[in-house]
Amino acid sequence: MRGKFSIISNVQRFLAGVIDVEARGAAESCLMVVDGKPGLGKTRTMEWWAAQNGAVYLTASPGWKDRVCYMLRELLQAADPTIKPSRTEEKLVQQLRETLLFRNKAQRAQGSVFGVVIDEAEVVVREKRLVETLRIKLSDELEIPFVLVGMDGLRSDMAHTTPQGVSRVSRFIEFTPLTLEDAQQLVRDLCEVAVKDELVAYLHKATKGYIREIYNSLSRIEGYGKKNPGPVGLKEMRGQVLFSDRAGKEVVVYGN
Ligand SMILES: Nc1ncnc2c1ncn2[C@@H]1O[C@H](COP(=O)(O)OP(=O)(O)OP(=O)(O)O)[C@@H](O)[C@H]1O
Ligand SMILES: [Mg+2]
CATH class of the missing domain: 1.10.8 (Helicase, Ruva Protein; domain 3)
Known part of the structure; x- marks a missing residue:
């Protein structure tokens, strides 16, 4: 088998969604949500996209639940493993802002769309504090797309946790069976x-x-x-x- 990545219709819809986020209206957030049943190619697509664009890709950990600092620390490590994470939430947010802005600038200078992908994000969307921290303090503040990826139902879980937040999400992409x-x-x-x-x-x-x-x-x-x-x-x-x-x-x- 060739190790090639195939640009099938789910991938095309995701790429079109990223373009839409770039052109979003003022009331919309930079957040994207990608969901779909297991085995439809979500992870492979996100890894491919992140590699193409020098974007940050990481998998959420169940340990993030109720622990915003854990999430921020792992995000920082994924964004720049050379930085020593601070102890407080406020300082971690500051470190992340600086790191992500730096990487965003470097990637954009090369014509790529920078972003942060969080796979298996069920734990994030079920905790208001986690999803709001990412959306308000990072994604929207920095105007950097954050992509939350997970199993089908991610969108409705998010609507349940944060009804106002979900209405601001720029793009929902559902991975569907291949044609x-x-x-x-x-x-x-x-x-x-x-x-x-x-x-x-x-x-x-x-x-x-x-x-x-x-x-x-x-x-x-x-x-x-x-x-x-x-x-x-x-x-x-x-x-x-x-x-x-x-x-x-x-x-x-x-x-x-
Ligand atoms: N566009 C693609 N081109 C080539 N191979 C692909 C593509 N998309 C997915 N695959 C292959 O299909 C298999 C399943 O994909 P993947 O693990 O990404 O699914 P998933 O939606 O993330 O599943 P889960 O919900 O269980 O995490 C993997 O072996 C992956 O390498
Ligand atoms: Mg997966």
């Missing part, structure tokens, strides 16, 4: 053997468009294709396992 066109593109980008359209369509349906399962299936298809001549279709894969579903059951190609 057939997305699946076709992914196969072209990643798979090192030729795959017939009929098998891609079967795969798309059997996986319900979940990229994690499509990815796992492709490595099996590729394994077959490398040992056998010609493009791989349903007939060739008949009786073979494509992937294991979320209940652990193996999904086998029956062919036609």
Whole structure:
């Protein structure tokens, strides 16, 4: 399998959302929320985007709950591991502002959109103090996009925790199952053997468009294709396992 990152429609919608945040209205915040079911490619997309733009990417820790200073310290470490974090919340916010502004300036000078991505952000959106600290004291104050990423329901959790905050969020992006066109593109980008359209369509349906399962299936298809001549279709894969579903059951190609 090629290690390529594929610009499928979820990715395109996210990139368009970032552009919208840049052009946001005065009443809108710099905060973005990205959610969707597990295995739709959220983490990989955020890591790719952060690497492309020199943005900060970190995963929230359950230990942040009720501890704003923990969150700020980990953010500072992700933004600049050489800085020794201060002890008080106020000073940590100050250190973060300086660090993020410095990095923002450097990235913008290169034409990138700087930002901070917090993955698995459920703990953040469920605690008003955490989400408000990020939004009011950092993101909006510095005009730097902060992207909160998590499982489906992140948006409604946030609406529950901070109804005023949620109405100011600039963009909500929901990662949805891949379309057939997305699946076709992914196969072209990643798979090192030729795959017939009929098998891609079967795969798309059997996986319900979940990229994690499509990815796992492709490595099996590729394994077959490398040992056998010609493009791989349903007939060739008949009786073979494509992937294991979320209940652990193996999904086998029956062919036609
Ligand atoms: N655009 C892409 N191009 C290539 N591979 C991708 C892409 N998006 C996701 N993948 C692959 O699909 C798999 C699942 O993606 P990922 O872990 O990012 O999903 P997720 O939505 O973050 O899931 P979870 O909610 O469980 O954290 C990974 O193996 C990842 O490398
Ligand atoms: Mg993830």
